[in-house]
Amino acid sequence: MDWHSFDPARLFEAIRERGPAPDAEQTIWAFERALQVARTDAAFVEHLVVASVCLLAYDREETPRTVLEQMFRRSISDLDWNEKYAPFAL
Numbered sequence: 001m002d003w004h005s006f007d008p009a010r011l012f013e014a015i016r017e018r019g020p021a022p023d024a025e026q027t028i029w030a031f032e033r034a035l036q037v038a039r040t041d042a043a044f045v046e047h048l049v050v051a052s053v054c055l056l057a058y059d060r061e062e063t064p065r066t067v068l069e070q071m072f073r074r075s076i077s078d079l080d081w082n083e084k085y086a087p088f089a090l
Helices: 009-017 021-040 045-060 065-076 079-089
Strands: none
Touching: 009 021, 009 079, 021 045, 045 065
16 A cells, blocks of 8 residues: 555545544544654554553553453444445555
8 A cells, every 4th residue: 555645535424424524534533643653664654552451451451452442342334334434545
């Protein structure tokens, strides 16, 4: 994936359509930061995820696994991902 040429505008529109405005804008803000990391070196994205999960676990006084399980339960379905969001990366 060429993250330098990736234009997230359509993805951000879809995020805004999906949920409450404050949550959508926070999600977009986070995506912008993650995209900066990917553009620096895509290998760092996985490290960013790990670090973020660990920070969240520490803040919540939970384990990283608990945080990930909670996020998994709240995540969109594979069908929604494939139909609504994955095409934006093409």
